Amino acid sequence: MSDFEPFYDVSRSYEDNYEQGPFGAFAEALKDGNGADAAGTTSEGASASFLGQPVNLPFGIPAGPLLNSRFTTAAFRMGFDLATYKTVRSRAWGCNPFPNVLAVHPKAADGSLTPGSAELDEGVLADTNYETPISISNSFGVPSQSPDAWQPDMRAAIEAAGPGQVLVPSFQGSRVEGMSEEEYIADHATTARLVKETGAKLMVMNTSCPNEGHNRLLCHNPLLVGRITEAVKQEIGDIPLMVKLAYIPSDGDLELMVRSTVGHGTVQGFSTINTISAKLVDANGNQALPGAGRDHSGVCGNAIRGAGLDMVARLAAIREKLGLDFAINGVGGVVSPADYQAYRDAGADSVMSATGAMWDAELAHKIKASR
Ligand SMILES: Cc1cc2nc3c(=O)[nH]c(=O)nc-3n(C[C@H](O)[C@H](O)[C@H](O)COP(=O)(O)O)c2cc1C
Known part of the structure; x- marks a missing residue:
């Protein structure tokens, strides 16, 4: 890997990446004279769309490694037709201490991790x-700039999309100490309004980060997500809203999530999955990430593709069963053109890759070339 440089450099701090990134092929793509991506015109046909917006290929990068408009613009130029702007909040929010990323080595020969397996709590090697x-x-820890900083930058990011390309803003609510449930709900609506003010044509609300205490995610409470999306809808009107979900093991809970959101007309799609939480240990069996509350951390990339495909297939089955119309954005472990196709075959209308794209800046071009 020595001469390869991911566009988000895991050996630097989040702040350095924010100020100096992107790196590698993405940095090259930003240099003068490099315009919109030529390969981006290799179209799947005029019918491809993402929440009502036309796209060349419904493939891109989910919330996370694209920290600001320089990253999202570089992603467009590298042929990723969907570029998600990393999750923003209603207020400035600090990042967890460095390091923020480690390589993870599950025991299975194919490198997979299965939701609910004992390995997740026994410890997975990370180095x-x-x-x-x-x-x-x-x-x-989902860091964010203050709206004064991210609003103008998000506006610039939206404007940099080429033909058939869509900037996807991501946001989430912030739970601070002493906040009532009503205030927590209102914070989501406020943040959605701030996103709308940037000219966003659609948005994704993250409910899959550990906001609700240790290992407890907002998406594990479908009725609260339903109330939040009602409040958000009041603010954003007709702008399509997608909800980002973590892996939800129970079909009953997943169906309740669909009924309490899509069923009420507040949500037009789901993006899934986020990371799978695992205990991370070093070669001596000690906690791999330094600091309190970091014995478990979210795993993404190749290890979670089976879980992501499973979630997408189950969501597609619920869509069919209930006869409801909503979009499914498949995420998790996409590292090759075959993985993109597997998600489409499982029922995803669009597909995104975070880790796979970080380690292969040519991934969108490869998928387009394979078609
Ligand atoms: C560096 C990094 C940062 C991330 N930050 C966010 C985030 O801010 N909001 C969010 O909803 N998901 C975030 N994610 C999760 C991704 O959107 C995605 O759901 C997950 O990584 C699984 O996809 P992958 O296997 O392609 O990486 C992040 C992922 C990575 C790798």
């Missing part, structure tokens, strides 16, 4: 030996 097919952990 700095990055190998392909790549699996990593990410522990950032």
Whole structure:
């Protein structure tokens, strides 16, 4: 891996990446004279769309590694037709201490991790030996600039999209100490309004980060997500809203999530999955990431593709069963053109890759070339 440089450099701090990134091929793509991506015109046909917006290929990068408009613009130029702007908040929010990323090595021969398996709590080896097919952990704590900084930058990011390309803003609510449930709901609506003010044509609301206490995610409470999306809808009107979900093991809970959101007309799609939480240990069995509350961390990349495909297939089955119309954005472990196709075959209308794209800046071009 020595001469390869991911566009988000895991050996630097989040702040350095924000100020100096992107790196590698993405930095090259930003240099003068490099215009919109030529390969971006290799179209799937005029019918491809993402929440009502026309796209060349419904493939891109989910919330996370694209920190600001320089990253999203570089992603467009590298042929990723969907570029998600990393999750923003209603207020400035600090990042977890460095390091934020480690390589993860599950025991299975194919490198997979299965939701609910004992390995997740016994410990998975994590270190700095990055190998392909790549699996990593990410522990950032969803940092955000203040709206004064991210609003003008998000506006610039939206304007940099080429024909058939869509900037996807991502946001989430912030739970601070002493906040009532009503205030927590209102914070989501406020943040959605701030996103709308940038000229966003659609948005994704993240409900899959550990906001609700240790290992407790907002998406594990479908009725609260339903109330939040009602409040958000009041602010954003007709702008399509997608909800980002973590892996939800129970079909009953997943169906309740669909009924309490899509069923009420507040949500037009789901993006899934986020990371899978695992205990991370070093070669001596000690906690791999330094600091309190970081014994478990989210794993993404190759290890979680089976879980992502499973979630997408189950969501597609619920869509069919209930006869409801909503979009499914498949995420998790996409590292090759075959993985893109597997998600489409499982029922995803669009597909995104975070870890796979970080380690292969040519991934969108490869998928387009394979078609
Ligand atoms: C560096 C990094 C940062 C991330 N930050 C966010 C985030 O801010 N909001 C979010 O909804 N998901 C975030 N994610 C999760 C990704 O959107 C995605 O759901 C997950 O990584 C699984 O996809 P992958 O296997 O292609 O990486 C992040 C992922 C990575 C790798």
